[in-house]
Amino acid sequence: AQKITQTQPGMFVQEKEAVTLDCTYDTSDPSYGLFWYKQPSSGEMIFLIYQGSYDQQNATEGRYSLNFQKARKSANLVISASQLGDSAMYFCAMREARNYGQNFVFGPGTRLSVLP
Amino acid sequence: ETGVTQTPRHLVMGMTNKKSLKCEQHLGHNAMYWYKQSAKKPLELMFVYSLEERVENNSVPSRFSPECPNSSHLFLHLHTLQPEDSALYLCASSPSDRGHLNTEAFFGQGTRLTVV
Numbered sequence: 001a002q003k004i005t006q007t008q009p010g011m012f013v014q015e016k017e018a019v020t021l022d023c024t025y026d027t028s029d030p031s032y033g034l035f036w037y038k039q040p041s042s043g044e045m046i047f048l049i050y051q052g053s054y055d056q057q058n059a060t061e062g063r064y065s066l067n068f069q070k071a072r073k074s075a076n077l078v079i080s081a082s083q084l085g086d087s088a089m090y091f092c093a094m095r096e097a098r099n100y101g102q103n104f105v106f107g108p109g110t111r112l113s114v115l116p
Numbered sequence: 117e118t119g120v121t122q123t124p125r126h127l128v129m130g131m132t133n134k135k136s137l138k139c140e141q142h143l144g145h146n147a148m149y150w151y152k153q154s155a156k157k158p159l160e161l162m163f164v165y166s167l168e169e170r171v172e173n174n175s176v177p178s179r180f181s182p183e184c185p186n187s188s189h190l191f192l193h194l195h196t197l198q199p200e201d202s203a204l205y206l207c208a209s210s211p212s213d214r215g216h217l218n219t220e221a222f223f224g225q226g227t228r229l230t231v232v
Binding site: 031032033035037042043044045047050052091093095097103104105106107108109 | 149151157158159161164172204206208210217218220221222223224225226228
């Protein structure tokens with residue numbers, strides 16, 4: 001069964017506008033971490049932001065914020081003031097406490113294109 | 117510089133060749149991962165090593181053979197590959213215990229493999 005779902009294969013946003021990338025996850029483990037990565041065309045995976053399952057507040061890192069809705073098992077990434085350099089693939093990932101948190105499971109990704 | 121180095125960056129090999137991919141990290145992490153990223157599929161976890169022991173093998177064909185001689189190095193030995201094995205192969209590392217759920221996986225820049 002798919003543990004991480006990203007329902008938007010591709011998204012377009014106008015430069016300087018905000019965009020939300022969706023992520024839903026499935027786990028029975030009460031302790032887990034959620035991560036967002038950016039992958040430009042060069043291929044490297046760049047870590048953006050983290051949200052823990054016990055965190056009371058939504059995570060923020062500069063222009064990135066995470067809309068964490070635990071009961072709905074969703075962890076959407078919000079990018080504010082989009083820039084042309086934000087065009088890339090974005091992956092949501094989860095790490096569960098079982099198996100000593102060894103496994104990172106990734107979603108299928110969303111390709112974001114920022115339009116000038 | 118992510119702290120995880122993969123070599124080579126690009127590799128073209130014939131179906132009868134034997135080659136190896138190398139991954140090295142000096143971040144003090146005790147878990148290392150191989151992921152495969154194909155053009156039309158999500159990031160697929162292939163192997164996980166924790167404390168130099170293989171803890172995950174996600175039904176990967178035997179033509180892929182991992183080796184983890186120490187906590188800093190991870191290899192992926194390739195032999196008699198098929199054209200459909202052409203993909204980006206990503207190595208990652210992370211601390212491996214429940215106390216580090218909030219630590220992201222650090223990725224190398226990947227090896228782009230083409231099987232001809």
